[in-house]
Amino acid sequence: MSGKVKSRSSANAADSATTSLNEKILKECHNLYIDPENGLVKVAESLGLSLLAPRKKITVLLIGNHSAGKSSFINWYVEEHVQRTGVAIETQGFTVVTSGRKRESLTGNATLHLYPYLEPLRQIEGVTDYLSTEISTSKQKKFSLVTFIDTPGLVDGDMKYPFDVNRSITWLGDTADLIFVFFDPIGQALCKRTLNLVETLNEKHADRMRFYLSKADEAGHESDRQRVMMQIVQELCKRPGLNRTGFDMPTIYVPNMNQKGSRCANQIEEVCKEVERTINQTIQNTLNSLERDCDQISQMVEDKLREDSLQGSRNLRARARGLCYGLLGMLLPLLLLVTFLISSSHAMLAAALGDSLMITLDIYLGPLSTAWRSVPKAYTQYVIGGILALALLMLLVAKFSSRTAATMSRKQKRKLGEISNYVQETVKSKKQSLYQEYLQQSVAEQDL
Template identity: 60%
Template sequence: MAARQKHRGAANAAETAALPFNERVLQEVYELYTEQSNGLVPLAQGLGVHLLSPRKKITVLILGNHSAGKSSFINWYIEEHVQRVGVAIETRGFTFVTSGKHRESLTGHATLHLYPHFKSLQDFRGVSEYLSTEVSTSKQKGFNLVTFIDTPGLVDGDMKYPFEVDSVLQWLGEMADLIFVYFDPMGQALCKRTLNIVERLNKSQGDKIRFYLSKADEAGHETDRQRVMMQIVQELCKRPGLNKCGFEMPTIYIPNANKPSRCLNQIDEVCLTIEKTINQTVQTTLNQLGRDCEVIVNAATQRLMQDCEAGMNNRRAICLGGFLGLLGFFMPATLFLGFILTSIKDETAVALLGADLTGLLHFMCAPLSWCWSLVPHDSQTMVLLLFLFICIVLLLCAWFICRLQQRLSRRERRKLEGCRDYVNDVICSKKKQLYEEYLQQSIGEQHC
């Protein structure tokens, strides 16, 4: 079994080494989190810390009115026909399009299992039945590191959705790394529902949003395209949340060799935006790895410090409690012994205990006997009861103080120390190595 696991690990390492650089980094970081024995996620669970493994791919949310070219763009990007396209509303739910080893189509529950970060979608009523995943074997462009979310076409009027589409899109926008908003020039570009959703998303996710005029080759002549873009920009500027400097809306369309067009096609900029986001995600993932390592090390260190503090508190409690306990027991015992010694003759005590022990007992009882002799005879009963009450209070205080705090076992301490040292020595070193490789690769690409 061990040999089989070793062979499997070597095969996985060789397979990972053959991947493109960014994909390899994200894959290795993912394995650092999910490794069954020493992954950050199981280590964090042992410390009561909740961690989620980073996603190995960026998520691109594509929204817009119906027939805006969302599904067509996905098919073009991956160079495979996985999404239905047409003038009618083809996409009625949310479809995750991702790469994999086999061509598969998954339903809603399988989708939620595949994407644990999106499990909260099941809290939206009716959404689970309209979730699906299309797994493609395509390796085109940067698809290995991208998951597209194709969304329902948005329309105005009495169109009813079987779920709260606005709320779901708002939540998905918060989870996505990029949000592509497609405006088509064929009359639906000013869909109020689309603009309302985009305006809400822009309040908190404005840096993720990119606007595109899709199907630009179908807008007629250049003057027609300019007129359409002006109408869209004017409508956007009416909304305070979308009226901002540096607004850009590249014109894109799906290239067709059989249908050449003079319209400027900036669809390659979409690919560059995705590639740039992938590079940023690598940095973000490595930074998150460093922060999560720090969280785990701090949690383990805090547990060890708490255990040391508990040990010190226990020692203080034992000393103080032991002192009070001895005092509460020794005082009545001494008084009782003094009564016995005074009630028998010295010759009898010497005969029974010996001269040395008898002298020692007299010496011990002398202070308490002297104090007792000062008590008036008619008050001795009350003083005796008060004395016994004080002794009982001392014993109760000793019992209360001596309640010890729970300590870690030696095995638990070794485990925590091993966890802390492993994260510091192995995972942090691996993170530093990956970051250096990433920077060297980036500098190398810039100088090429």
């Protein structure tokens, strides 16, 4: 007996150690992204890349018809009466139930402040007034790694919601890691609104959805329960998007609510396992994305440096081209002047430059000045005009082709190199050691 107790408590200890390790991994990953100085979000932003920081907890959205037991399930999981429950329409808005240091209730605005990823909810009129957060200090089960979002019960007919409930839930479905749909055997499990929403959510997030027959202890005998389940599945399968074979719908109930002593099998532990599986999956995904984001950042740095060095050599070529055209543009008028002087005022030039220089000029420019002399007097000004225009054109071409684009300063390049180094060395080795820790505890867990 004492052995059993001991092994149970050591299993619990191992369980809470796992939870805190997983908490630590997700938290450290989150911090690697949001650090104000060299967090990946900031670093990526400087490269023109927008990254989202991973969350520290998984988000579970609960939907279902009114009185299906959504809030009761949360209370059971948290092992604290955080959410009001009852036969009346209890939950009127959206409540984020999360663990924290202090028991507290927050308003809609505070909730949006706390969870920036919920910010788009503001666009749905009226939701903020019906949004709240319940912080509980509970550390039961995996609650420190889970954020539940409790939703208003879904009903058909005249019931007016003070906001667009379908749109809000559809939108929340996009941000959740898991979507639990509760069907209860007595209420309006098959209300149109629930079915419509399930269909819409299923279009995008079939992999996140899990269906449960809740309050199964109230479903009567086994045969009644089977019938209820058949009906629900049949109704779901009528929807084109939901027609899948082998609908898995565990039957669950909150253990201490089984007043009638029903002997129905309770698969509520399955729900907890589902949560655990998703946590584990999320940790692996987060670590993998961390590595991918590091690689993407390094790749961008590499591309930027390569582009900069290409631009550097393009600039060099442009400068050389500009210099050639510029020289040509300046040489042409000079040649024009000299040959003109040779042909028209040979003696004066010889006196000014000396005989030896004059002989050299005669040798090299002789043919040109001969050509010059052959131009009829009446056309001389046109030829001069033409040559000057050509020279001007050359200068323009020189200006145009020597245009360069800015390149990075040495400091900027060093900064980029540091970024790449940081993500490759520091962040990746951190990721590696977190992965190692994660795997080690999984192996240890199985050994127990």
